[in-house]
Amino acid sequence: MIPKFRQLPKVKNLNELTVFDLDREENDLQHSVGVRYADRGYDMLIVKLLEFMTFSSETGSIVSKMQGYKAVIFDLRGDPGGSTEMVQSLLGGVFEHKVKIGDRVGRRPTKPMETEHHFHRFTGKLAVLIDSQSASASELFARVIQLEKRGLVVGDRSSGAVMEAQHFDHRTRGHAHDTFVVYGSSVTYADIIMTDGRSLENKGVVPDVPVLPKASDLSSGRDPALAKAAELLNVIMSPEEAGKLFPYEWPKE
Numbered sequence: 001m002i003p004k005f006r007q008l009p010k011v012k013n014l015n016e017l018t019v020f021d022l023d024r025e026e027n028d029l030q031h032s033v034g035v036r037y038a039d040r041g042y043d044m045l046i047v048k049l050l051e052f053m054t055f056s057s058e059t060g061s062i063v064s065k066m067q068g069y070k071a072v073i074f075d076l077r078g079d080p081g082g083s084t085e086m087v088q089s090l091l092g093g094v095f096e097h098k099v100k101i102g103d104r105v106g107r108r109p110t111k112p113m114e115t116e117h118h119f120h121r122f123t124g125k126l127a128v129l130i131d132s133q134s135a136s137a138s139e140l141f142a143r144v145i146q147l148e149k150r151g152l153v154v155g156d157r158s159s160g161a162v163m164e165a166q167h168f169d170h171r172t173r174g175h176a177h178d179t180f181v182v183y184g185s186s187v188t189y190a191d192i193i194m195t196d197g198r199s200l201e202n203k204g205v206v207p208d209v210p211v212l213p214k215a216s217d218l219s220s221g222r223d224p225a226l227a228k229a230a231e232l233l234n235v236i237m238s239p240e241e242a243g244k245l246f247p248y249e250w251p252k253e
Helices: 019-033 057-066 084-092 137-147 215-220 224-232 239-245
Strands: 035-040 044-049 071-075 100-106 125-130 152-155 164-173 180-194
Touching: 035 057, 044 057, 057 084, 071 224, 084 100, 084 137, 100 137, 125 137, 125 224, 137 152, 137 180, 152 224, 215 239, 224 239
Parallel strands: 044 071, 071 125, 125 152
Antiparallel strands: 035 044, 100 180, 164 180
16 A cells, blocks of 8 residues: 655644634634534434544534434535444434444454444434545545435545554653654554445445536535535525525635
8 A cells, every 4th residue: 555645733842822823723623623513494414424533522512403303414525534333323313223333344353333323313314425535534424325226425435445543652852851742643454344245445436417617606505515405304405595604614725
């Protein structure tokens, strides 16, 4: 397998950072990994999940929030994935019975991945939004919903990056005692084989209903994919209205 490299934020001088800088960075981090909501009365709730957090304590509040709505859209566009434990927990909140997610195939034998049990489960209609930036855990979530025919997947083909990896932190010290470089490496150790006998690695999830926004949609703030997902759940929403719920955020330089 060819190693992949990802550039992290530039090195910072900790001596020059103020408490306000640290507070702002913490707020930015919470903003990037949080959960956002929007609704159309009790007809539909939209759950915008920016990342599958390494902790699943948020799952209970998400499932509780869904109660009372007729339909729910999980917006996983741009979601790079994260914790498989949260996938198991969140999927458990939308199925009335235990569901097998897949099998880990690696050097060591492991038990099948299954959903976790929730006492209060959402039984209404579902749709899942994905795009080419949806990866890892978000792909697993979407594919299970698709395979079990629990709802419709809308949008663009996902990234096809589902192999599990273990992260190792490293540090090298410079000539000065107060100078060091922090870096890390992730080593892939297992693939996930879905219940249809296939892996999503390098293939991704093909949506049931493909919707590809145009450049003009992004520039004018329209969201045709979210509007289409709402339509499939019997909720009328124009692309212009949909675009105002979660405006596209251009990457920071």
